[in-house]
Amino acid sequence: MxxxxxxxxxxxxxxxxxxxxxxxxxxxxxxxxxxxxxxxxxxxxxxxxxxxxxxxxxxxxxxxxxxxxxxxxxxxxxxxxxxxxxxxxxxxxxxxxxxxxxxxxxxxxxxxxxxxxxxxxxxxxxxxxxxxDPDGRHPDYDVPSLPEWDDPQWVPWGLDHLGELPIHSQEILDNMADVRHLGPTHGCPSQYFENEFKDHIYIQRQGGPMQLYETYLYTTTWYTGPGILLSKQVFADTVIYELIANTPVEEGSSQCWHGGVFRGSADVASDEDRAAAEVAHAGALEAFSADFNIWLNKRPALTVMQLKTDGPFRTGRKWYSQFYETPEKAARIQEEVNGFHYTLNMPKPAEMNHDIDEGLPF
Ligand code: FES
Ligand SMILES: [Fe+2]
Missing domain, CATH: 2.102.10.10 (Rieske [2Fe-2S] iron-sulphur domain)
Structure with a gap:
C-alpha cells in the first residue's frame, strides 16, 4: 500500500x-x-x-x-x-x-x-x-460542529460504518479539488467551481444539474483538518449536511464513516420528515458509494497528471501535507496556499448565485 x-x-x-x-x-x-x-x-x-x-x-x-x-x-x-x-x-x-x-x-x-x-x-x-499528534502536541484547532445536529427541526441519520478501505487518505482528500469527476462519477457535472484554503480548513463550492433528481444542486463542502468533511447540499426544497470521515488505520488504509442531517419542515421534525430524511440519506450514500467503488479498485496516484483544466489537485495536496509536517512548516504551507483557487473554464460561484453559505462556521 x-x-x-x-x-x-x-x-x-x-x-x-x-x-x-x-x-x-x-x-x-x-x-x-x-x-x-x-x-x-x-x-x-x-x-x-x-x-x-x-x-x-x-x-x-x-x-x-x-x-x-x-x-x-x-x-x-x-x-x-x-x-x-x-x-x-x-x-x-x-x-x-x-x-x-x-x-x-x-x-x-x-x-x-x-x-x-x-x-x-x-x-x-x-x-x-x-x-x-505524532509528537503528542495539544490540539491547535477545534473539532467541527454544527448547531443543526442537535436542533429538533433537523433529522440526524445514523452513521454508515463503511469499514477499512485499502487506500491512503490522500486519495480521498483529492476529491475536494476534483471538479472533473462530478459528471462521470456522480452524474452531476459542475457548472461553476471554486476551492478556498483557510489554514486547517479546505473548502469547495460548486453547483450543477443533477441527473438523478432533475434539479440543480448547490454544495459547499469543507474539511476541518485532514479527517472530517462536512457538506451543505441544497437542491429543490431539500437541505442536508453530509458528514464523511476518514481515519488512518495502518499506513495506506483508512476507516470511513458516512452520515448526515436533513432539514425537516416544522420546528420539530415529523414522521414525514424522517421518511424524507431516509430517502435523502440513501441518495447521499449512493453518491458517496460511487467514489468509494472507484477508490477500492484504483492504483495509488502518487502524482496526478494534472491538466490545465483539471482542478487544483497539487495545491490541495500541498494543503494536506501540512498535517504531516512540524507546526512551523505547517504554518508556512498555510501561508503559501491560503486564499481562493479557480479552475480554468469554470465560472466563480459569485457569478452563479451560489448563496448557501450563510451561517457556515468559517
Ligand atoms: S494489571 Fe497486570 S497486566 Fe494489567
Ligand atoms: Fe466524489
Whole structure:
C-alpha cells in the first residue's frame, strides 16, 4: 500500500488532527478495542459521560485494557470506576490521563513509569472524535460542529460504518479539488467551481444539474483538518449536511464513516420528515458509494497528471501535507496556499448565485 513517503507528504507517517474513532452510541455498549494510526487503542466512556482514549496496553504485563470480554471484572460491569478503567488481568486502575492511580494489592505509590498515553477526545456530530499528534502536541484547532445536529427541526441519520478501505487518505482528500469527476462519477457535472484554503480548513463550492433528481444542486463542502468533511447540499426544497470521515488505520488504509442531517419542515421534525430524511440519506450514500467503488479498485496516484483544466489537485495536496509536517512548516504551507483557487473554464460561484453559505462556521 502507498505510504506518506510515497506521496512525499512530509516526515510523519500519520497526519495530525481531529479524527472520528467511533460513533458516540457505540460506547453505550461498554469499552471498545480500536486500532488507528498503526496503534492498538482502548476506548471507553467514563461514568461522567466523558469519552476516554488510551494506548491499549497495560504497563504491568501488556494486557489490552478493553479487548477482554470474559474477565470477571468485565462481566460484572466493574471495569469502569468514575472516568478510570481497571485492567482486566490484575486490576491496576488507569485514570483518564493514562496514569495508574490504584493497584488493588499494593500499598506503595503507583509507579509513574506505568503511565500510558491518553489522547484528547470529545463527542461531536454523533461521533467520538480524538486528537492525534505524532509528537503528542495539544490540539491547535477545534473539532467541527454544527448547531443543526442537535436542533429538533433537523433529522440526524445514523452513521454508515463503511469499514477499512485499502487506500491512503490522500486519495480521498483529492476529491475536494476534483471538479472533473462530478459528471462521470456522480452524474452531476459542475457548472461553476471554486476551492478556498483557510489554514486547517479546505473548502469547495460548486453547483450543477443533477441527473438523478432533475434539479440543480448547490454544495459547499469543507474539511476541518485532514479527517472530517462536512457538506451543505441544497437542491429543490431539500437541505442536508453530509458528514464523511476518514481515519488512518495502518499506513495506506483508512476507516470511513458516512452520515448526515436533513432539514425537516416544522420546528420539530415529523414522521414525514424522517421518511424524507431516509430517502435523502440513501441518495447521499449512493453518491458517496460511487467514489468509494472507484477508490477500492484504483492504483495509488502518487502524482496526478494534472491538466490545465483539471482542478487544483497539487495545491490541495500541498494543503494536506501540512498535517504531516512540524507546526512551523505547517504554518508556512498555510501561508503559501491560503486564499481562493479557480479552475480554468469554470465560472466563480459569485457569478452563479451560489448563496448557501450563510451561517457556515468559517
Ligand atoms: S497486566 Fe494489567 S494489571 Fe497486570
Ligand atoms: Fe466524489
Amino acid at each position: 502507498a505510504t506518506a513517503a510515497d506521496y512525499k507528504l512530509g516526515p510523519n507517517t500519520f497526519p495530525r488532527g481531529w479524527f472520528v474513532v467511533a460513533e458516540s452510541k457505540e460506547l453505550d455498549k461498554g469499552p471498545k478495542a480500536v486500532r488507528f494510526f498503526g496503534q492498538d487503542l482502548a476506548l471507553y466512556r467514563g461514568e461522567s459521560g466523558k469519552p476516554v482514549l488510551l494506548d491499549a496496553y497495560c504497563a504491568h504485563m501488556g494486557t489490552h485494557l478493553t479487548a477482554s470480554t470474559s474477565a470477571m471484572i468485565v462481566k460484572n460491569g466493574e471495569q469502569i470506576e468514575g472516568d478510570s478503567i481497571r485492567c482486566p488481568y490484575h486490576g491496576w486502575r488507569y485514570n483518564s490521563a493514562g496514569d495508574v492511580d490504584d493497584i488493588p494489592y499494593f500499598d506503595g505509590p503507583c509507579p509513574k513509569s506505568a503511565s500510558i498515553r491518553s489522547y484528547p477526545v470529545v463527542d461531536s456530530l454523533g461521533c467520538v472524535m480524538a486528537w492525534f
